[in-house]
Amino acid sequence: MESSTEVLQKKMFKQSEFYVGLSLALSSSVFIGSSFIIKKLSLMRLSLKGSLRAGAGGFGYLKDWMWWLGFLTMAIGELANFGAYAFAPASLVTPLGALSVLVSAILASKFLKENLNIPGKLGCVLCIVGSTVMVIHAPKEEQMESMDEFVNKFRDPTFLNYILMVITVVFAILVYIGPRYGNRYVIVYVTLCSAIGSVTVMACKGLGLAIKDILYSSSVKSTTIWILLGLILTIAVCICVQMSYLNRVLDLFNTNVVTPIYYVIFTTMVITASAILFKEWQTMESQDIVGATCGFLVTIVAIFLLNSFKENSLQASKQNFNSIYFS
């Protein structure tokens, strides 16, 4: 039996973990937001030089120092992001990614000469406001504390169905839909990245728990090591595929078009996956569920505003954008 002091200490420890996770999530947004712009700058420079474009399957960007700077910035951001997932609920960390769009928009208006007009400014305000509302209503304590719990959850048939669905979607896009429609519709490869991304996030949460288990316990079970290696492998493969297709999408379409769609699809998939795996929503009060949903909706509108009313530099993207939103 725990004494009430112990329970209180545990509660406070959990709450401080939440704020560590929150700070990591916020700083990761700054890095990831900048990385988008640095990479885009690099790809624009390369396409001016006449190298084979990433969208056409070229890998010329691998020789550019600026692309690697973008890669490094993103790596730092993703590392902070990984830390955030280890300490705070996924249903909070992923939607807060919106702030990276805010950072992107401000930097894009500065370095890519993309004009931040009135709707864009309203989007900035809403992005901050929506994120604040989400933070207020996010579950403050993690539901899952050990590796064993995590492994048990993986046997949940609903989650297995989710994984099966992801695999089906990924193969359908890679084999059939991608080659036919991938260059015309931004949503194709964005869905691919999002589906794989949601698996990455779940694996990251698991990895975080495994690392915590190893750090806090005196003896390490051999299964923990195997699971650890399995998770690292999963994450590595997922990230490689994700990165490669995200580059392709970013080169084919305007950032303004890619970002809001990626945000909505990716976040929705992560929330779905973590609702199934971690049951994060089950212990929330109905008021907080409504509040968090409202915050998410505000952020979606914010990202739409931040991106959709800009003058696009590429006419091709603009047409595509019109066909997505207005038809």
Add this chain to the structure above:
Amino acid sequence: MESSTEVLQKKMFKQSEFYVGLSLALSSSVFIGSSFIIKKLSLMRLSLKGSLRAGAGGFGYLKDWMWWLGFLTMAIGELANFGAYAFAPASLVTPLGALSVLVSAILASKFLKENLNIPGKLGCVLCIVGSTVMVIHAPKEEQMESMDEFVNKFRDPTFLNYILMVITVVFAILVYIGPRYGNRYVIVYVTLCSAIGSVTVMACKGLGLAIKDILYSSSVKSTTIWILLGLILTIAVCICVQMSYLNRVLDLFNTNVVTPIYYVIFTTMVITASAILFKEWQTMESQDIVGATCGFLVTIVAIFLLNSFKENSLQASKQNFNSIYFS
């Protein structure tokens, strides 16, 4: 001493009062939202007929049945609104007036043939989302329960200063600013209406308390009667002035321009006045203050979106609108 059961009962009674107030506020928004459109339709009809326009000081609208229908709808809405103020905090009821803008926008797109475009639709979503967030974070219990408390608060020097400031602003506009700039800048008479409106709201809260006092107590003090009459007189005068100048503004400028500015100025003034008089914010948790502010900001953006990106029917208003927002 009250027993814990009595305290609990009282708490539940107060909470049910909150929901009565909330329902009244919501239904009042529907009526007031419709009344705006009906009145505008009437004034448009009259200006086509060539009657002297309200903006030029004409009172031709008093002979039009449709104007009176609009008046009736507004009266019902204001009555429900008055009831709402008696049961729920002013800091909640006033911002919820945003929903009347939502109703207005939908009806305007239907009857005034004003196109509800993509920003308008986003505005509708945000309007509902922002209001929901405000309801979640609104103080659920009234701080003031009797006439005596209300009268005592009136002796608060900060509140007397507020009233003095309102009187100064009103006279400055009536005597000096109005005749010179009133026909050119929408903000002039909107500020007048808002300043007087905030006094109306405070008087309505007082009237509600006085009526409750009379209904619940066996003997009525003579001072209560005098205060009651004083409040009714104040409300009557305030509403007449408000209505007259609101008509003038609506005839001179497009609804799209008047509504968002009126909403922001009026709500801010009511929140200020009730923060001073009722100290509604003092007992709120910091989290709820942040949440309510976020909700208010979302609603402001919503109302801006609902109104500002429409194609305006009157070129004059459009120029004026441009000079307000973009200069």
